[in-house]
Amino acid sequence: MPANILVVEDEPAIQELLALNITQAGHNAMRALSAEIAQSLMRETIPDLILLDWMLPGISGLEFARKLKSDSLTKAIPIIMLTARGDEYDKVRGLEVGADDYVTKPFSPRELNARIKAVLRRRAPQMTDDPIEVAGLRLDPTTHRVTGNEKTIDLGPTEFRLLHFFMTNAERVHTRSQLLDKVWGDRVFVEDRTVDVHIRRLRNALSVSGHEDLVQTVRGAGYRLSEKSN
Amino acid sequence: MPANILVVEDEPAIQELLALNITQAGHNAMRALSAEIAQSLMRETIPDLILLDWMLPGISGLEFARKLKSDSLTKAIPIIMLTARGDEYDKVRGLEVGADDYVTKPFSPRELNARIKAVLRRRAPQMTDDPIEVAGLRLDPTTHRVTGNEKTIDLGPTEFRLLHFFMTNAERVHTRSQLLDKVWGDRVFVEDRTVDVHIRRLRNALSVSGHEDLVQTVRGAGYRLSEKSN
DNA sequence: AATATTTGTCATGAATATGTCACATTGAAG
DNA sequence: CTTCAATGTGACATATTCATGACAAATATT
Secondary structure, eight states: OOOEEEEEOSOHHHHHHHHHHHHHTTOEEEEESSHHHHHHHHHHOOOSEEEEESSOSSSOHHHHHHHHHHSTTTTTOOEEEEEESSSOOOHHHHHHHTOOEEEEESOOHHHHHHHHHHHHHHOOOOOOSSOEEETTEEEETTTTEEEETTEEEOOOHHHHHHHHHHHHTTTOEEOHHHHIIIIIOSOOOOOTHHHHHHHHHHHHHHGGGTOGGGEEEETTTEEEEOSSOO | OOOEEEEEOSOHHHHHHHHHHHHHTTOEEEEESSHHHHHHHHHHOOOSEEEEESSOSSSOHHHHHHHHHHSTTTTTSOEEEEEESSSOOOHHHHHHHTOOEEEEESOOHHHHHHHHHHHHHHHSOOOOSSOEEETTEEEETTTTEEEETTEEEOOOHHHHHHHHHHHHTTTOEEOHHHHIIIIIOSOOOSOTHHHHHHHHHHHHHHGGGTOGGGEEEETTTEEEEOSSOO
């Protein structure tokens, strides 16, 4: 459960405070006084979470966040923005760039830790090449095969990625746009409704092993893979 | 984000100053020259926060605060005490009665606004994706599931948001328009009474786990989620 | 090149959710 | 105990969301 947390903060005292907090919460703190330093640090170790000061000398927090989110290697790293009370922090712009949360200084340690915990928990597991098994379904990314109840399930490429994602993030509800992001990838000139169709195709394919209602629709929210009934 | 703030202050000049500050901070100021006036005002609108002068003609600030805190309808309203520098303000007694913060006159507008902001933020926790548990009910936004007493509770989208909001802000009374703001969001072309219907639907759904009277109605004011009985 | 597979989009009908009304109940003030 | 306003409740028309089959364009396979 311990995670690597990168603190990007130019004020030494505050950086120290943050690092202390993180350490006491059982995590490992990496420190950087600027975005530039952060970047070189990240060549060594990729952190699980970044605490990013809004105001930074050189590359600003906003810019840095944008840069991180545009690189597929670092895109998935959650970011918590730090803003001073006086700063007019534009929450919209912050979230737009992909910040997952933000905390205003001065912050209470409790609040900070709560948010760190929340963000880390929320973090979606990454799809790997490891075989994965959920609810009697087995998917092997390397051989590109799916089996359930002794039956082999035949899937198109998109359905395969879709199922892989669902199995990696089981139980969780995903909106159509989240699915487009995660399964379709970046260039999404695709209609939301298209997801529906692929869901149907996936369900259809899964029915050969009786797993047809593994993929559930949550009205008004999205879709979910769950073994529990609805 | 804008809140109704009730200013109870007998000195007109100071009251004016306070109201000005509040308005400029984007909130709505209600004014009362005495606790008595404040009370009758509150029959109309329940404020989100009360700025209460320590020294008042008639009912004193302390008494008024105590009275407010002993009434279940007003209990949850945060109070910021205003004290003159000369006054021997007993912080202990003030906090004892339930004042959330206090400010000494003369105050700086910045400080006042900062405290108002802080109290308001503390008051209305923002809804997050974290699972919440209240009174044996468990709601998980990520899986979009609600359970109570081993039972799964089935909710429509609106009822889900409604319950989520109630659980996030438990024990507090919410007027119908507040609920429309927070749960329905922008499209407030909706009748107040519509809330009633959704409350009923929510109660109905909650009854499968025996939590039917978790949502209580406060006559003349609104609704509240509370585990304690009425 | 011919053929098969995959993919995105649309149209349509079915399922579900939503807002409002009319009327029944309830509660509080006098 | 009346009376009146506030709230509960069932019904219903409308709006929204979703499932599904068809289809043409794009892509891969032979």
